[in-house]
Amino acid sequence: MLPGNPLIGPNLDELGPRFPDMFAPYDAELLTRARAAAVALGYGSTTQRGVYVAAPGPMLETPAEYRYLRTIGADAVGMSTVPEVIAARHMGLPVLAVSVITDLCYPGQLKPVVLSEILAAAAVAEPRLTALMKAVLAG
16 A cells, blocks of 8 residues: 555665566465464453555554445554565565554544553553563574
8 A cells, every 4th residue: 555665676686586476475384383472361352453554654544444445344544564464574584563442443433542541551562572572682
């Protein structure tokens, strides 16, 4: 959904192919390790897999955009992650993406977003995310 792509322009063949395969962008072993680490840390009930859509910022989405994204299968929306995943896959790197959901946007239950609430939710999640990443990397 982003207007750009990190691979636009001349390809650097030494980094990867012109058209990298994005059929399965996330590394299965890393996903398994992340899920196991989440369960071991007691986060299993709050950890889910889903479809992340990257949208251009720096504004937050309108109610109509949230409804549209839900309709096309999005579970989460953000302003980053996807370009980094594309670049990493281009280089053949194993990829794991983890997102902290800071704002629940259910169609029919939408309310104005308060940025300070989003930042507070992210701050609360930070130590848990740090512990999870350390466990995955130690895995």
